[in-house]
Amino acid sequence: NAGVTQTPKFQVLKTGQSMTLQCAQDMNHNSMYWYRQDPGMGLRLIYYSASEGTTDKGEVPNGYNVSRLNKREFSLRLESAAPSQTSVYFCASNLAGGGTDTQYFGPGTRLTVL
Amino acid sequence: GENVEQHPSTLSVQEGDSAVIKCTYSDSASNYFPWYKQELGKRPQLIIDIRSNVGEKKDQRIAVTLNKTAKHFSLHITETQPEDSAVYFCAASIGTGGFKTIFGAGTRLFVKA
Numbered sequence: 001n002a003g004v005t006q007t008p009k010f011q012v013l014k015t016g017q018s019m020t021l022q023c024a025q026d027m028n029h030n031s032m033y034w035y036r037q038d039p040g041m042g043l044r045l046i047y048y049s050a051s052e053g054t055t056d057k058g059e060v061p062n063g064y065n066v067s068r069l070n071k072r073e074f075s076l077r078l079e080s081a082a083p084s085q086t087s088v089y090f091c092a093s094n095l096a097g098g099g100t101d102t103q104y105f106g107p108g109t110r111l112t113v114l
Numbered sequence: 115g116e117n118v119e120q121h122p123s124t125l126s127v128q129e130g131d132s133a134v135i136k137c138t139y140s141d142s143a144s145n146y147f148p149w150y151k152q153e154l155g156k157r158p159q160l161i162i163d164i165r166s167n168v169g170e171k172k173d174q175r176i177a178v179t180l181n182k183t184a185k186h187f188s189l190h191i192t193e194t195q196p197e198d199s200a201v202y203f204c205a206a207s208i209g210t211g212g213f214k215t216i217f218g219a220g221t222r223l224f225v226k227a
Contacts, residue, residue: 031213040123042203042217043158050213058214059115090157101146101207103215105157 002026004106006091012112013081021076021109023091031096032074033058033103034066036087043090049074050096081113116141118206120218128226133191135221137204140185144206147180147187148215152201161202162189194225 004025013019025032030051035043035058045058049068063085065077074093078085088110092103117140127133139147145166150158164171164178164187171178175194180187187206191198201222207215 033215040219042120042219043205044217045214048213056213059216096213102148102160102163105159107157 004091004093004104006089006106006109008109009107010110012114013078014114015082017081018077018079019081019111020078021089021091021111022073023075023106024073025091025093025104025106026072027093027095027104028071029093029095029104030071031094032068033092033094034064034074034076035090035092036060036085037090037108038087046076046089081111083113085111086113087111116144116206116208116214116216118204118216118218120204120221122221123219124222124224126224126226127194129194129196131194133189133194133198133223133225135189135202135204135223136186137188137206137218138184138186139206139216141206141208142182142185143208146207147178148205148207149176149178149189150203150205150217152203152220154200158203191223194223196225196227199223199225 007022033048034046047066052071091106094103148163151161152158177190201220204218
């Protein structure tokens with residue numbers, strides 16, 4: 001049981017480049033989330049997927065797109081990276097729907113945009 | 115929308131002392147309040163949570179209290195140990211599943227041996 005996994009662990013992009021961050025969970029959770037973490041600002045929700053087939057915007061969705069590929073996988077895409085998107089990105093999941101609301105986080109992706 | 119404020123931003127205590135971190139939230143509909151601990155370079159991990167129908171919850175050396183009227187909730191760590199040194203985040207969410215969880219900015223706790 002690997003929990004929540006993310007790839008890659010580190011990435012350096014040039015301004016304007018695109019990339020996709022991958023996330024997968026093997027806990028049969030219904031809901032998945034993407035957060036970014038910046039110094040002194042805690043975790044901010046980018047997008048979430050309450051259940052397979054649905055996605056919704058969080059606090060800071062501009063510049064990002066997401067895909068809930070299936071129940072296990074939730075990807076985050078940066079179409080044209082900007083230096084302001086330099087951050088640590090965390091994927092998370094939880095059971096939702098009446099179960100515990102605890103969110104389980106992946107190990108994070110450290111992204112630098114030059 | 116929901117806003118969560120967390121204080122202090124940094125807290126330094128002697129080993130064995132108690133540490134208290136306080137949070138306030140703005141949306142009275144919030145009903146789930148988790149606390150996460152994040153060690154340097156690691157992922158956030160839940161340490162304790164409380165729901166709006168409970169005023170206090172304890173788990174060994176950590177406890178959380180909730181005052182719904184004042185929209186305050188606090189984390190209490192007793193008999194602190196060096197391994198408690200980390201960043202602690204409070205959060206508030208609405209609805210089953212906490213689809214939109216709003217996090218505080220974090221408190222960096224240093225426990226001096």
